[in-house]
Amino acid sequence: MAVPSSRVLRSVLREEAFYFFTSIGNYTGQSASSLDEFLQKIKDVDIKSLEFHLFREDFEKWIAQTLGDDRLAGEIKILRGQKVVGNALRDRLYFVVSRRLKELKGGSLSASASSPVSKERPQSSVLRPS
């Protein structure tokens, strides 16, 4: 079943927003209420926060369960498997999310797009040259 891109791109309620922490209970003060805002925060937030949430699978869960984008969640899951850290993680995460945003702004998600990406997909295509 197709997931409308408007659903993924919408702004969610304060209670459903993504809150960036650097470790258990340590909130940075940065949050994102939409995928657009999430992309901006990836650029600014402490790198420790990106590592913390990626390891805990928080990004995947929020993107799949709150925004409803299983495909982007799947791409982030692949990134997690690559064990990227530091600025390389920031760059790659930014690339993956910005590419998906461009795609979503171009139209609706197809039925196949709501599934996680294929593992056969060339990894180099999701990576940004460092």
Place this chain on the structure above:
Amino acid sequence: MKLKGQGAALDDLDRQILRLLQENAKQTYTEIGNRLNVAHSTVYDRIQKMEDLSVIKKYEAVVDWEKIGVPQIMAHMTITTDPKETENVAKKLEKFGQVLEVSTSFSEELVITAKVVAQDQGELHSFIARSIAPLPGVLRIRTAIVTKKYKEERFSLFQRENASRKRNNL
């Protein structure tokens, strides 16, 4: 027992009764009376008055959860808020069962400090992320998880009086 301003003025007997109750709240009126050389009815009257005036707020059992196998972690949170929202955030925190104590305190800036309890780190994080971070006006949260307790006592009037006596004798 006279009321002086907002606080109740206690005489020496009231203070001694309080000290004994803080040592062991299960003592009977007779036991307290015997230790202080007064009638148990006097002890009863004094305690009743202190309860009526909420000088004595409650009697409670201090449970060692570890001994009964209830997993529990304690954490101290420091919450920085928009100064206009500090009061509102503190009042909202009061309502959560997981939050045991809430205060506002001032060092370089006004912050809220709170003691929180949870079953484990996962539950603690999820509570803070879902219930506290989204509160309007919350700017930052720092959380320190308690790893070992070296002392846990409640404020005792008797200890303060002792300390003050020692200071005066120096």
